Amino acid sequence: MFILKQKKKLLVVIMILIAATTIILSFALKKDDAIATINGEAITKDQLYNEMVKQYGSDTVDQLIADKIVAAEAKKQKITISNSELEEQVQKLQDSYGGEEAFSQALESNNTTLKALKKDMKNYLMIKELLTPEIEITEEEMKTYFEENKDSFVQAEQVKASHILVADEKTANEVKQKLANGSDFAELAKAYSTDASTKDQGGELGYFSKGEMVTEFDNVAFALPVNQISDPVKTEYGYHIIKVEAKKAAIEANYDNSKAQIKETLLEQKIDTEYTTWLEDKKKDYDIENTLAEG
Known part of the structure; x- marks a missing residue:
């Protein structure tokens, strides 16, 4: 593959759910079924399930609860993400990796799939729609960001x-x-x-x-x-x-030409920092019972 220097452009837009989530939730258990043996001693599906719950269960359930709240709040506000919007964002992410092959390799190295990525991307876009009206970005903030990062706009x-x-x-x-x-x-x-x-x-x-x-x-x-x-x-x-x-030809940094990009960057930064507070506040409106956390 002809990528000549290790200068990889990375666009971190969303957190990809670990592949273990699907395994935990979809495991069809029969306690006596052996999935492996060592010197005749069986390792059962039940043992595997329990170990996976110990390692990943709490974080996975927390994520699923958060996703349910986001979906419910989006429904309240009649927020929907169209397939065309989703495909556009996935294409931007793919382009940022330098093309389809590099993008596929990134998915593989993160132990995820395009289907899982799209699910998380859709969730992120709903979060963005929900939080954007509550976020203010001032002209002063944008100018400050431009001056502090001027080289990146050249x-x-x-x-x-x-x-x-x-x-x-x-x-x-x-x-x-x-x-x-x-x-x-x-x-x-x-x-x-x-x-x-x-x-x-x-x-x-x-x-x-x-x-x-x-x-x-x-x-x-x-x-x-x-x-x-x-x-x-x-x-x-x-x-x-x-x-x-x-x-x-080379183009010098220009604030007016960069305002839209700066605003989008600051918006994503503020969503990242304010999402946890927003989520904890919204949880108060829901009757949540997490038996895994209680255990």
Whole structure:
């Protein structure tokens, strides 16, 4: 996979429920059923269930109670989250990880699924709708945030490029000759590139700034004119043929252009800090009995 530096963009929007939740709630118990044996001694489903409840039960039940309260409050206020809204947010999260493959790997490493993620995302969006009317964000707060984080609002020079990655110089020269003879870059990427994350998209890398790729790749990509194709470029990953498709000039930080982004960031920060207080206050309106907590 051609991600050349460990500079991963992370967008922490929601907390993903641990996979154990489903296991705890869906376990069909028959006390005498053995799920494993050691020297003939059985480990039963009942033993597994009890151990999982000890480890995860209390936190899981607390989360389920919170989810029920959020759903009930959303229903009271006629708040609904459409499928299109949900898909839009999931797509933004996927884009922040650099594409579908990296996103799928992130889900796997967090021991969760897209279905579970969507469930938690929907819950978060309902929380956001419920709390937003109660949150005030002043112009002074936004200006202060901008000044303290000005560097993050600078847009560095960016290049949009595609590449074909091959293992050796001989193959790279062969691809370069085919391009010189008029072959299509995207089709050659699909046929030759060893970068599994981009080859099916014709080698497209999208826009990137300096420092996101290894130095040898960066130097050529930023020096190459738009619509030009490079000679083979050697990096630790092999040999690249690079095609520059577009460029964006650097843009200085501008408060007016960044206000919407700043407001959204501050809103999410305040939701994160005020949600616990809001939830504890709402719990007073509900008759809650948690036998697990009592035990």
